[in-house]
Amino acid sequence: MRPAPSPFLAIGLLTDVGRQRMGGANQDAAIAAELPQGGLYAVADGMGGHAAGELASRLALETLASTYCQGRGSPPNRLIEAVQAANLAVLQHAVGESVGMGTTLIALVIDRGAALFAHVGDSRAYLLRGGELLRLTEDHSWVAEQIRLGVLTEEEARNHQWRSVVSNALGGEERARLELFGLGLKAGDRLLLCSDGLSGVVDEKDLLRLLSLKDTPQAVTRLLVDAANDRGGPDNITALVVDIVRAVPAPRYALPEPLDGPEYADILLSTRRGSSLLTYLLLSLVYFTLLGVMLIPERSGLIALLGLTLMVLTVLGERYLQRRRLEKRMGGTVSRLPWTRRL
Known part of the structure; x- marks a missing residue:
């Protein structure tokens, strides 16, 4: 071609x-x-x-x-x-x-x-x-x-x-x-x-x-x-x-980040689908937080703080789970190597 x-x-x-x-x-x-x-x-x-x-x-x-x-x-x-x-x-x-x-x-x-x-x-x-x-x-x-x-x-x-x-x-x-x-x-x-x-x-x-x-x-x-x-x-x-x-x-x-070596295609797809689910959850939290602020304006500060806290915990939890899954597949603690080499 x-x-x-x-x-x-x-x-x-x-x-x-x-x-x-x-x-x-x-x-x-x-x-x-x-x-x-x-x-x-x-x-x-x-x-x-x-x-x-x-x-x-x-x-x-x-x-x-x-x-x-x-x-x-x-x-x-x-x-x-x-x-x-x-x-x-x-x-x-x-x-x-x-x-x-x-x-x-x-x-x-x-x-x-x-x-x-x-x-x-x-x-x-x-x-x-x-x-x-x-x-x-x-x-x-x-x-x-x-x-x-x-x-x-x-x-x-x-x-x-x-x-x-x-x-x-x-x-x-x-x-x-x-x-x-x-x-x-x-x-x-x-x-x-x-x-x-x-x-x-x-x-x-x-x-x-x-x-x-x-x-x-x-x-x-x-x-x-x-x-x-x-x-x-x-x-x-x-x-x-x-x-x-x-x-x-x-x-x-989000652009895929490199791992420390090749991985099976089905596992990569599963990991990326997990990232898509995270995006969906975060968008849902944003939606319900904004909805709560509009419906209950007298509690807007508390609702916004609660929504932000849940978003942060969701991201941290997903990153922790991804690392644990990767460590399990790699057989130990993951230490990310530089993925480019200056020549």
């Missing part, structure tokens, strides 16, 4: 087979689709042999796009549901010669002034803002876990024989595990989605240099792919660049 125009976005997308897989299939796939108030963008890197890997990535993105565009509800919930549908599509086609196939996924929904990300595997998302490059995702891979434990350095991981071994992918089990998070956008932001065929060979200093160029997004994707090929092009390479041309208002819903 080719990039689609948008009044406040500029898009560039390029995928390449690489230098060492010339003549072979490209297991990477990417989409850039226009939405009424933004766009849907995604990169997938298939696994399981040439034919199976190519099928997995293509099938995942086709299902992701169709499910999201046909879905209802808030964009974060639709994105979770679309990732789960993509996971099942890959799993159901993993038969015969395609047994064991899977794919990574990094998906981005731009909804007005917000960016929503869904992340599975070791394809990455970066943000260039104010001259700084931030890595928005942490790889779901064996070497990434060794880096977090202090066993390997970044350089050792880049050249490790198991650098391509992912710990999470679509098609691995019936319930998709993903990271979901969102951030507000600013005019001048530049976002990069890429497969490890780019991030695995082009170091982040060069990514910063190339992304900082004032060229169009399409020109920058060519420079990124060329840089990966100049370093041997050992894998398929995909780069998708999104520029925020001008600022637009943010959506009204």
Whole structure:
């Protein structure tokens, strides 16, 4: 699917087979689709042999796009549901010669002034803002876990024989595990989605240099792919660049905050529905407080104080319950880690 125009976005997308897989299939796939108030963008890197890997990535993105565009509800919930549908599509086609196939996924929904990300595997998302490059995702891979434990350095991981071994992918089990998070956008932001065929060979200093160029997004994707090929092009390479041309208002819903690692799709949906219930309860308290003030004006101060107290207790209670649920799933006390890395 080719990039689609948008009044406040500029898009560039390029995928390449690489230098060492010339003549072979490209297991990477990417989409850039226009939405009424933004766009849907995604990169997938298939696994399981040439034919199976190519099928997995293509099938995942086709299902992701169709499910999201046909879905209802808030964009974060639709994105979770679309990732789960993509996971099942890959799993159901993993038969015969395609047994064991899977794919990574990094998906981005731009909804007005917000960016929503869904992340599975070791394809990455970066943000260039104010001259700084931030890595928005942490790889779901064996070497990434060794880096977090202090066993390997970044350089050792880049050249490790198991650098391509992912710990999470679509098609691995019936319930998709993903990271979901969102951030507000600013005019001048530049976002990069890429497969490890780019991030695995082009170091982040060069990514910063190339992304900082004032060229169009399409020109920058060519420079990124060329840089990966100049370093041997050992894998398929995909780069998708999104520029925020001008600022637009943010959506009204709360943006999802990152957890310390991937979570099952059904649990994420359950948590978000709990947040929707909290919003409903707070609106109800506001309504009845205002109604009480109007009906019993001589007690307006007391009613307003009571209503405010109930609202505060409701929010604190919900936050406490969410933390307890998260601690139970994580097996202990939750300590939130920084979710971006300055490069």
